[in-house]
Amino acid sequence: MADTPILHGYYRSSASYRVRAVLNLKGLGYADAFHHLRKGEQRAPGYLALNPQGLLPALETEGDVLTQSLAICEYLDEVYPTPPLLPADPVARAKVRAFALAIACDIHPVQNLKVLARLRALGLDEAQVSLWAATTIEDGLDACDALIAGGRGPYCFGDTVTLADVFLVPQLYNARRFGVALRWPRLVAAEAACLAMPAFRAAAPDAQPDAE
């Protein structure tokens, strides 16, 4: 990269975790800009000027600002193709993307901080809010598990890390935070294979300078 990209993130933001993993897998250096989600720093005017969605992450690179973790991951995979994080075959690519989207669309946004805060504001108690998050994750990961049933490991789609793994690992981190029992041996094995790699370990929440 001509300039060093700046990743706007937060240690426990699972969407930021995805982008950190891809940057590391591609061997790309980056600078961190942290925004504390629980303190609402992602809604500060300075950050909203960069990303009007007020969500993390955003990647400043080549004089531009990219948002939405999957769009950033696809960008990095297109511009820095080694190692590739999508297969070459169109059907296989669609299956990897579908797995990532099953997490990015149907699990994470339904259990993120913003939605849980809205549930609390509607008068739900902590037990109800936690059950909402856990049920969302359990149903979603049941589907993810089915999406890779019959396939080979150790990763989600065979012997190569793909964007499916990049999205799975942060979601399993979230699952543990919400006390979800991990009843999916195949998913947990893919996570273990990923966490054996320095790229994933360095991207983990607890390895970030802003970890609490």
Add this chain to the structure above:
Amino acid sequence: MADTPILHGYYRSSASYRVRAVLNLKGLGYADAFHHLRKGEQRAPGYLALNPQGLLPALETEGDVLTQSLAICEYLDEVYPTPPLLPADPVARAKVRAFALAIACDIHPVQNLKVLARLRALGLDEAQVSLWAATTIEDGLDACDALIAGGRGPYCFGDTVTLADVFLVPQLYNARRFGVALRWPRLVAAEAACLAMPAFRAAAPDAQPDAE
């Protein structure tokens, strides 16, 4: 296509609407298989065997089943590249994808039937449920509007239809269903430009054989 693909959808499913628009834009014929969302037909065993997520749409093609509307759209754009629905430049592609994902991740899954049913089951009344959906859509479309601020029309990203438009048009259809006042002239203009095209008009919910 060697075989005629089968699109599993529902007339008012906005994710199905996206895929119908892309199939039409590419000039691809397809057969419909309808599953009535409000009757829960997407949870029938026969459909779950095709798509374990129990969500619409799914596209049966080339002996395989593709799921997740964005993954299907990307597949169709890769295999049938004319007309292209993503720009050639990686940064421009990332911006189009980010707009589509701002809808696919941060609006639609938070206001879909499944989530609204969960809110009702928690005891929220219809006014609260409708406000939840409307607020989700308003906040999300505010962000989408900002993502294309300063750009040229008539479409979201200039003079060519992209996946951004394909995701916008069904979301504006949903916005109207929930009584949202459309305060985004730029988005409404992009929608009008799309609906001037037969490909979008033929994809609209009211044009489907299962429309009620």
